[in-house]
Amino acid sequence: MTATGVRVGESGRGRPAEVPARFARSSWFRRDRFGMFIHWGPYSVPARDPWLRSHERLGIEDYQFAVDGFGAEDYDPHAWAELAQAAGMKYAVLTAKHHDGFCLFDSAHTEYSSMHNGIGRDLVREFLDAFRARGIKVGLYYSLLDWHHPDYPHYGDFIHPERDNPAFADHQPDLESYRHYMHSQVKELCSNYGQLDILWFDFSYEGMGPEEWGAQELIETVRALQPTALIDNRLEADGGGPGSIVTDAPTDYSGDFASPEQLVPVEGIRAHDGTPVPWESCVTINNNWGYTAGDDLWKSPEQLITKLVECVAKGGNMLLNVGPDPRGRIQPEAIERLRAIGEWLAVNGESVYGAGPAGLDTPEWGYYTRTDTALYAHVLRAPIGPLALTGGVDKDAITRISLLGEGRELPMCDAWVVKSYPDIPFVQFGEVGHFTYPLPDPIDTVVRIEGA
Known part of the structure; x- marks a missing residue:
């Protein structure tokens, strides 16, 4: 049974159920099946984790060394795009802004960005240009959270770095102000960078969800500016649950696909009525999203290939992450694995691209x-x-x-x-x-x- 209580293949032995018409926008996504996730930002400087501000309760001043040290000296998005193409990846998603609030793009609404920390470059624009030049579809990740913005909830929040710091006990968040800031930045991304294929929002959690984000207004803005862009389900969900996308009454902001994280769903994802829901499993190539110098737990090429196949067999995609170092270099271990996947796909891609569930029981072999x-x-x-x-x-x-x-x-x-x-x-x-x-x-x- 699936997480929604429906057995894969129930629609008829030998032919899988059709994806509902409401997901027509995702037809290319369901064909392409394999993408590159790129987590890159100042958190690559301490080389621990994109969440280190939250995990270690680091204040803004204590994190400034990372912002100052993030130099992107060897950033070559054309080399990244060549690697993605060699790996057989058909689309790529870059973290335009992660939870730390630092932007890799030129924003009129903040100086906390690569335009002002000494790099002086719009890293997002360079990424988009390089990947589009190779025919790779492009997406931008944008965190709904912002641990740098003064109007975002601090004390008492579920995950903010200052959540239990008595110095912020009297902090009064101004959610209206923060929503205006966040919506304005999303408008910039949707207006200033040409056609986007994916907008990957991250994420809703206890106390911060669709109402706080102004999700209805935000989705209307995105649909008006980027009508063909796919949107994930995290305006109302996180990586552990699908949200209303699987229900009989999905919201306007329920998304075009579900986004399970660090897990391949047991039997894919289906709606309550049994119809397939597009989904994408985002996974790390070692154990961390961002560059982590001590993480040597690299998944083998064999494991990554077979997990990609498992995703496709269950009706989903794989978004495989790389975490470049502060200079913009992707680690050799990641490069080796991506090229190995690409070699396998060069021979066997016909069974992955444009493929999906067979409507048969899973064989033991x-x-x-x-x-x-x-x-x-x-x-x-x-x-x-x-x-x-x-x-x-x-x-x-x-x-x-x-x-x-x-x-x-x-x-x-x-x-x-x-x-x-x-x-x-x-x-x-x-x-x-x-x-x-x-x-x-x-x-x-x-x-x-x-x-x-």
Whole structure:
């Protein structure tokens, strides 16, 4: 069962349910499947975490060393874009402003930005220009929180750095003033930088939600200025829950996609009526969003590839994060992994781009994905003997089975070893009579099945 109580594939064995018309704006997003998240800002200087001001209760003055030290001396967004393209990523989202309030763009409403801290550059504009030049769709992350703004709630807030500092016990937030500031900056991003493909807002929490953000007014502004831009669900939710996007009465600001964080949903995300909801799992490539010098817990290329496939098989996307260092350099370990993913996608991308759930039960050896033209078996674990295409594949409908990338046709097995399973199709990776062969790709061998 899904988190909303609906079993994937209930709409009919062999064909998944259609995505509702209200999500038509996200058609490209559901086709492209794989994007790059980029967390970059002054928090890369202490090299600990974008949340360090909150976790360590750092005041604005104590954080100033990070703002002063954030130099972007080696920032080359064209190199970033080349890497994203080599990784097979089709879109990218940059943190235009994170929770610390520091802006990577030229804003008329603050000097707390890359235009005034010594860099003197509009880093967002450079990012957009470089990625658009390579045909990569572009998005901007904008934090609804702001730990620098004087009118944002301080004392008693759930996560503000000064939440339990007695010196701020008498602080009186002016939410009307803050909303005006925040809405004005969103208008700048929507008006001054051309067409945006995604606006990634982050996030609602206890005491700070749609009413405090002025979410209805904000969404109307965004839709007027950027009518085709996709918006996530965090004007009313966080990474742990979907909000009204899965209900029978979604709000105007419920979003175009759900955004689970650091987790691939158990069986995808569906609305209460059982229809699919577009979603994107945002995940880190090691354990931290921003540059963290001591974090060596890098996910392997194999894990990242198979998790991307799992997302697609469950109807979702993967937004994979990198955290450049203060100079703008992406770590070699991240580069190595992204290029490895790209090499796999160069061969097997047909089973990911434009693909989605197969409407079949998940097999024990891996996953199925499906496009309009074929079914794809992602074989992650080698069988003993021929591979059983379990899960409800229609044996009689199959017209051809081949190894994706090579195009080599794979024979069906009807030998004595499978006679107990007359309704299940079995496929061999080698010649008939020799049943066990190593998988051609030990990470994920993709078998293309036509007709089924």
